[in-house]
Amino acid sequence: MSTxxxxxxxxxxxTVNGVEHHAEVEPRQLLVHFLRETLGLTGTHVGxxxxxxxACTIHLDGNAVKSCTVFTAQADGSTIMxxxxxxxxxxxxxxxxxxWEEHGLQCGYCTPGMIMAAAAFLETNPDPTEAEIRHxxxxxxxxxxxxQNIVKAIQYAAKKG
Amino acid sequence: MVxxxxxxxxxxxxxxxxxxxxxxxxxxxxFIDDLRLPGMLHLGLxxxxxxxxxxxxxxxxxxxxxxxxxxxxTGDDFMDLNPLPxxxxxGGVKNNAVTPRVLAVNEVHLAGDPVAVVVAEDQYLARxxxxxxxxxxxxxxxxVDGKKAxxxxxxxxxxxxxxxxxxxxxxxxDVDAIDxxxxxxxxxxxxxxxxxxxxxTPIEPRGSIARYDPGTGDYTLWITSQAPHVMRLLIAAxxxxxxxxKIRTISPDIGGGFGSKIFCYxxxxxxxxxxxxxxxxxxxxxxxxxxxYVSTTHGRDHITDVEVGxxxxxxxTALKVQTWANIGAYFSTIAAGIPTxxxxxxxxxxxxxxxxxxxxxxxxxxTAMVDAYRGAGRPEAAYVIERVCDAVAAATGxxxxxxxxxxxxxxxxxxxxxxxxxxxxxxxxxxxxxxxxLAQVGYQELRAEQKRRIDAGEQKLxxxxxxxxxxxxxxxxxxxxxxxxxGWGAGLWESANIRVQLTGKTVITTGSLPHGQxxxxxxxxxxxxxxGIPYDDIQIKHSDSLGTPFGFGSYGSRSLTVGGTAIxxxxxKIIDKVKKLGAHMLEASEQDVEFEDGKVFVKGSPxxxxxxxxxxxxxxxxxxxxxxxEPFLDETTYYDPPNCTFPFGTHVCVVEVDKESGEIDLVxxxxxxDVGNVINPLIVGGQLHGGIAQGLAQAxxxxxxxxxxxxxxxxxxxxxxxPKARQVPWYELDSTVTPSPVNPMGxxxxxxxxxxxxxxxxxxxxxxxxxxxxxxxxxxxxxxxxIWVAMNESN
Numbered sequence: 001m002s003t004x005x006x007x008x009x010x011x012x013x014x015t016v017n018g019v020e021h022h023a024e025v026e027p028r029q030l031l032v033h034f035l036r037e038t039l040g041l042t043g044t045h046v047g048x049x050x051x052x053x054x055a056c057t058i059h060l061d062g063n064a065v066k067s068c069t070v071f072t073a074q075a076d077g078s079t080i081m082x083x084x085x086x087x088x089x090x091x092x093x094x095x096x097x098x099x100w101e102e103h104g105l106q107c108g109y110c111t112p113g114m115i116m117a118a119a120a121f122l123e124t125n126p127d128p129t130e131a132e133i134r135h136x137x138x139x140x141x142x143x144x145x146x147x148q149n150i151v152k153a154i155q156y157a158a159k160k161g
Numbered sequence: 162m163v164x165x166x167x168x169x170x171x172x173x174x175x176x177x178x179x180x181x182x183x184x185x186x187x188x189x190x191x192f193i194d195d196l197r198l199p200g201m202l203h204l205g206l207x208x209x210x211x212x213x214x215x216x217x218x219x220x221x222x223x224x225x226x227x228x229x230x231x232x233x234x235t236g237d238d239f240m241d242l243n244p245l246p247x248x249x250x251x252g253g254v255k256n257n258a259v260t261p262r263v264l265a266v267n268e269v270h271l272a273g274d275p276v277a278v279v280v281a282e283d284q285y286l287a288r289x290x291x292x293x294x295x296x297x298x299x300x301x302x303x304x305v306d307g308k309k310a311x312x313x314x315x316x317x318x319x320x321x322x323x324x325x326x327x328x329x330x331x332x333x334x335d336v337d338a339i340d341x342x343x344x345x346x347x348x349x350x351x352x353x354x355x356x357x358x359x360x361x362t363p364i365e366p367r368g369s370i371a372r373y374d375p376g377t378g379d380y381t382l383w384i385t386s387q388a389p390h391v392m393r394l395l396i397a398a399x400x401x402x403x404x405x406x407k408i409r410t411i412s413p414d415i416g417g418g419f420g421s422k423i424f425c426y427x428x429x430x431x432x433x434x435x436x437x438x439x440x441x442x443x444x445x446x447x448x449x450x451x452x453x454y455v456s457t458t459h460g461r462d463h464i465t466d467v468e469v470g471x472x473x474x475x476x477x478t479a480l481k482v483q484t485w486a487n488i489g490a491y492f493s494t495i496a497a498g499i500p501t502x503x504x505x506x507x508x509x510x511x512x513x514x515x516x517x518x519x520x521x522x523x524x525x526x527x528t529a530m531v532d533a534y535r536g537a538g539r540p541e542a543a544y545v546i547e548r549v550c551d552a553v554a555a556a557t558g559x560x561x562x563x564x565x566x567x568x569x570x571x572x573x574x575x576x577x578x579x580x581x582x583x584x585x586x587x588x589x590x591x592x593x594x595x596x597x598x599l600a601q602v603g604y605q606e607l608r609a610e611q612k613r614r615i616d617a618g619e620q621k622l623x624x625x626x627x628x629x630x631x632x633x634x635x636x637x638x639x640x641x642x643x644x645x646x647x648g649w650g651a652g653l654w655e656s657a658n659i660r661v662q663l664t665g666k667t668v669i670t671t672g673s674l675p676h677g678q679x680x681x682x683x684x685x686x687x688x689x690x691x692x693g694i695p696y697d698d699i700q701i702k703h704s705d706s707l708g709t710p711f712g713f714g715s716y717g718s719r720s721l722t723v724g725g726t727a728i729x730x731x732x733x734k735i736i737d738k739v740k741k742l743g744a745h746m747l748e749a750s751e752q753d754v755e756f757e758d759g760k761v762f763v764k765g766s767p768x769x770x771x772x773x774x775x776x777x778x779x780x781x782x783x784x785x786x787x788x789x790x791e792p793f794l795d796e797t798t799y800y801d802p803p804n805c806t807f808p809f810g811t812h813v814c815v816v817e818v819d820k821e822s823g824e825i826d827l828v829x830x831x832x833x834x835d836v837g838n839v840i841n842p843l844i845v846g847g848q849l850h851g852g853i854a855q856g857l858a859q860a861x862x863x864x865x866x867x868x869x870x871x872x873x874x875x876x877x878x879x880x881x882x883x884p885k886a887r888q889v890p891w892y893e894l895d896s897t898v899t900p901s902p903v904n905p906m907g908x909x910x911x912x913x914x915x916x917x918x919x920x921x922x923x924x925x926x927x928x929x930x931x932x933x934x935x936x937x938x939x940x941x942x943x944x945x946x947x948i949w950v951a952m953n954e955s956n
Contacts, residue, residue: 026285033284042195043188045416047364048450052878055364083188096186100178103843106851107677108185109365109416115186130891137886141878143364143417144677146854146915147886149847 012076016041017085025072032056032067034075035082043083043112047141054140057113058082064120066113066139083112086119094157095119104153106144114140118154127158168758169695172686176843177696179682181675190414193368193385198443201370202231203284204432205291206452207277209269212305212527212871213316214298216267219277224290229282232439233294236264236276239434245425246399248391249495251523252502252648254330257322258492259525263431269298270318270490271527272871273455275427280435280444303527305867307487308464310524318490318525327488327523328497332505332581334518342479342516346470350556352548355940356541358462358487358865360454360875361534362883363676365416367457368447371432375441380433381409387422387676388714391651392429393706395494400430408433412704415676419855420533421458422676423716424494454876459865460534462487463500463541469549470516475559475567479516482508482545486523489530495649496532497523502582502647503538503633509579510546511591511631511809512568517581527871533716535855536913539632540920547628547921551928555937560608561925562599565629565811566592576804584641586631586807587901587909590835594897595629598811598833601895607815615933621826624816624930628922631809634910635722635903637802654801655719656710657727659688659735661794663781665774667692667699669731672712673724674703678912679844680720684728686840687906691732693759693773710797718808718910721840726904727800734796742780743771745787806901808909810834812922814857818930823949825861825927827890832918835897837909845911850892852915858884860923864942882942931955 009024016039023038035041035058044067047053056067059081087093095118098104105111114137121128121136128136133154134147142150184190207219221233239262247258265274277294281287302316309315310325318325333339343349370383386392389410397405415422432444448457463484470479486500505519536543550568554561569591570577576585598604604625611623636642639652656672669688673680681701689696703709712724736756743761744751747769754761762770776794779785783792815829832849839845862882866874875881900907920941927943928936935955939947 028285036194037283040197041188042192043190045192045365046194047366047416048878050450050877050879053364053450083186087187089183089187092186099186100182103179103847105182105185106679106847107363107365107415107417108181108190109192109363111185112188131887134886141364141883141885143362143419143855143883144851145847146850146852146892147884147889148850148892151886 010073012072014075015079017081027071027073029072030068031070031072031075034072035067041082041084045109045112047109052141053110054117055110055113057116057140059116059120064117083115086115093119094160095122095154097160098153098156102149102152102156104145104149110140110142114142114150118157122154122158126161169689169693172689172696173840175686176841177682177686179679179844181679181681192365192414192416193370193383194447196370196383196413198370198372201443201445202280202282202439203287204444204446205279205281205287206275207291207294207296209265209272209274209276209298211269211298211300212272212303213301214269215301216265216269216276217297217299220295221277223293223295224279227286227290227293229286230290231280231282233277233279236262236266239263239431242430242434243400245427246395246494247492248395248650249498250648250650251328251330251497252646254328256328256497257326259319259321261427261491263427271529272873273529278431280439303869303871305526305528305869305871307462307524307526308485310526311485311522318527322525325525327492327525329522330501330505331518331520334516336518339479339481339516339518343468343470343481346478347473348471348556350469350552352467352552352938354465354467354545354548356461356463356465356544357941358531359460359534359859359863360865360881361419361421361460362881363417363419363421366448366450366453367422367426368445369428369432370443370445371436372443373433373436373441379407379409381411382429382433383411383413384429385415385422386410386412387418387716389674389704390672390706390711391714392425395425396430410706412674418676419535420460420537420716423714424458424532450878451876454881455529455873458493458532459489459529460531461541462531465545467545467549469553471553471557473557475553475557475564477512477514477553477568480508480514480549482519484521486521487526487528487531488523489526489528491530493530493532496530498647498649499533499538504542506581506583507539507542507633508546509581510543511570511629512546513570519581528867535852536916537717539913540856540917543628543630543632543917544921547630547925551925552937555932561627562595562604565595565627583633584804587804587903588899589631589807589809590897590899591629591809594809594833594835595811597895597897598813598831601833602813602829602831620820621817622820622930624818624926626814626922626924626926626929627811628918628925629811630918631807632914632917633805633807634718635802635806636717636719637723637805639801651713652801653713654799655712655724655727656797656799657724657731658710658797659731661735661773661777663778665694665698665777667694668702669699669728670702670709671724671728672710673715673720676715678720678848679841683721683840683844684725687725688728688732691729692735718912721908722806722904722910723800723802725906725908726802727798729905730798730800731796734798735794738794739773739776741787741790743776746771746776746779802903804903806837806903806909808834808836808911808914810914810918812918814922814926816926816930818927818948820952823945823952825945825948830890831893831895832915833895833897834914835899836911836914837901838898838907846894848911849894849915852913853892853919854884854889856916856919857889857923859920860941860943862888862942
């Protein structure tokens with residue numbers, strides 16, 4: 001059964017961080033594994049198997065999405081941005097800058113997902129209240145920071161515009 | 162030339178941004194799951210669905226028949242590997258230590274016990290193949306409760322541990338003395354406390370990658386470990402029986418640990434042994450979250466009965482504590498030290514208590530192993546004594562703040578021996594921290610508001626919770642904690658090497674290592690000020706047994722107090738040599754020169770100075786060294802502290818409890834912590850925030866649940882409630898500063914303080930809100946349902 005599954009493949013065309021990719025993937029392959037294993041973009045992390053932690057959050061056609069909950073095949077034709085594409089060392093995204101300035105990370109494992117979730121959130125709500133920020137992080141878990149400095153990081157980015 | 166080099170900026174005490182962050186915010190961190198080795202194979206573990214069963218047969222052939230499967234093994238294939246080590250057995254008592262093998266043989270003792278392993282070309286195939294293995298089990302009776310496990314008739318886990326008892330340990334006065342003291346007390350009270358089982362839950366699960374080199378017989382092992390040097394030692398000496406130098410251990414970036422990544426786990430030697438069997442192909446194991454929850458260590462899980470005696474005015478005269486500590490299915494690496502040394506010997510808290518007795522019975526059950534989790538014994542102790550203070554307040558009618566004040570150890574009492582076998586507390590001003598907290602929070606006004614709401618019959622009740630804590634960090638010296646004393650099977654020193662290279666650029670290698678705490682930043686700040694070398698010119702290297710001196714790892718808030726002191730002492734040695742060589746270059750005698758801000762000069766003539774960079778160049782080229790001096794600036798220190806350090810403080814939590822629904826609102830959280838002198842306040846603040854969040858989550862949200870068959874009901878992140886952003890309050894931090902006399906920085910440690918302090922602060926606040934309704938105890942997590950039941954039962 002699983003052998004048959006393993007042998008069938010689906011062609012996909014996906015643009016990731018501005019680069020077009022064509023690949024043939026297992027129908028069951030999760031998008032996060034396409035990004036990590038096929039493309040080698042290991043900044044997107046896996047922290048659970050129940051879509052709870054949000055460490056794998058990316059932008060799929062502009063929306064923050066948990067890439068462990070999407071099949072690669074479902075992303076055919078879409079445009080993706082990962083943590084590797086959101087800013088550069090010289091020009092950090094304001095949310096990246098906020099995380100650095102406000103000590104919004106400790107171990108850094110949840111951080112890429114947090115940054116991607118926060119960046120998408122600020123696109124829809126550029127001037128959020130503290131409560132709105134905390135609500136927006138509903139799908140992203142951090143075990144190190146107690147969240148306060150993550151909230152401050154997002155407030156920093158919002159102020160920066 | 163000399164005058165143009167200004168003294169570098171002072172770095173100690175500055176809240177500078179972390180140098181670790183650029184890579185971590187850009188996706189360039191290198192966690193174990195990010196490593197790609199050519200030819201790497203993946204493991205799929207076959208795990209027992211039963212919590213206790215005999216293994217009747219294992220059929221690997223369906224897995225082996227699958228394309229892409231390279232090999233499959235059972236426990237019988239690894240009988241040349243010894244069971245994992247029991248590195249900390251409690252001192253002075255018999256330990257019935259039964260540790261796991263890499264794969265269970267004959268019998269499983271918890272649901273999730275690995276019984277077989279398949280090796281496949283990719284992770285999907287490894288999982289498919291693991292599911293194809295057929296195992297026949299004969300289920301056996303199960304026990305999951307740490308107290309029931311020791312009762313007559315309970316299912317027996319291990320022949321070596323009659324009645325499932327791992328150890329029986331006690332400290333303090335003898336039973337007669339404590340019973341007399343209780344009988345003589347003017348007021349007595351008792352509490353039944355369940356310090357529930359927690360799951361540490363670093364967001365990165367655990368993993369190992371091993372590569373055997375058939376040419377040299379050497380292994381490289383990448384591990385998510387807080388103690389890579391210790392793992393190398395334990396696996397070499399105790400599990401595999403090979404020389405340590407045959408193994409190189411590397412901890413890459415680690416996605417949090419909280420204690421759960423200290424220990425020696427099955428996958429470490431298993432990946433190594435399989436890599437050897439398969440001719441050196443790299444072997445990878447990386448847990449998924451469910452595997453992490455069932456088979457990586459848990460924390461806490463105490464059942465405790467407390468009796469306390471006091472005077473009518475609230476002075477505690479006697480404390481008797483009986484605890485059952487559930488350590489799970491097997492003895493994890495340092496499991497025995499947690500409920501003994503780190504719990505019983507800290508039970509006195511900040512208080513002078515003339516009569517204390519603690520009895521601990523540790524037991525095996527059909528559950529995941531329990532070992533150190535952030536705070537490790539100290540949160541359990543702080544929870545007991547801080548709940549007791551509120552119980553004494555309730556029994557005597559004395560305000561909870563005053564009960565604490567009356568019983569505090571006073572500043573002039575240090576060093577203070579609590580009489581239960583802990584080393585003397587180093588320094589403290591407990592009342593100072595309490596007073597600051599009470600003033601900051603407006604304690605009297607809050608009490609008045611609490612009373613007003615009760616009198617007015619309002620629906621939202623106010624609760625004010627205090628927690629005056631003291632904890633023990635940087636546990637040492639080795640002669641006390643080690644085998645002759647508390648039973649830790651090694652030392653607890655740390656090491657550091659400093660090399661100031663030809664250009665003045667400096668490399669510090671340390672046996673300490675971070676898993677989120679920012680050592681690369683803090684250690685460089687420390688060394689920069691000491692050496693007068695710019696911060697940006699100092700690099701901290703760590704986490705690789707090849708190229709760093711031996712260290713015992715990062716846990717117990719010991720990195721700065723022990724590892725940092727090793728760096729400090731190495732800077733002293735560098736400065737000694739720099740002064741000698743500088744004097745030689747200045748044609749002065751060593752007695753006539755001074756070292757300041759990275760420069761050596763003749764006393765009174767700072768303008769004609771030699772910089773440490775110039776001296777490093779001279780030491781390296783070695784054209785003109787004083788007679789007998791070795792070239793190069795290279796110094797190493799192995800540092801074993803004379804005592805532990807004891808951070809303290811007072812946390813105040815204010816909650817609103819809805820009288821109708823039991824719902825809780827965290828209204829205010831104030832922490833006044835004294836962690837001694839601070840090198841980077843930004844990092845220390847972050848440690849306190851995260852610690853507070855974990856501790857309050859124990860009070861309100863988290864708890865691992867097993868059913869009677871030993872199935873973990875909270876086996877995923879949808880079931881186990883680590884807090885979300887909207888479930889934690891805004892933390893207000895304040896501090897007092899009482900330097901530790903134990904180390905030259907005066908630092909005390911900050912990694913666990915928040916967790917230790919916050920659980921009782923929040924729990925006391927909730928009970929305080931409903932105490933007037935006749936409620937004197939609620940077990941954690943204090944969910945709205947439990948609060949509602951408590952309020953209604955008491956009515």
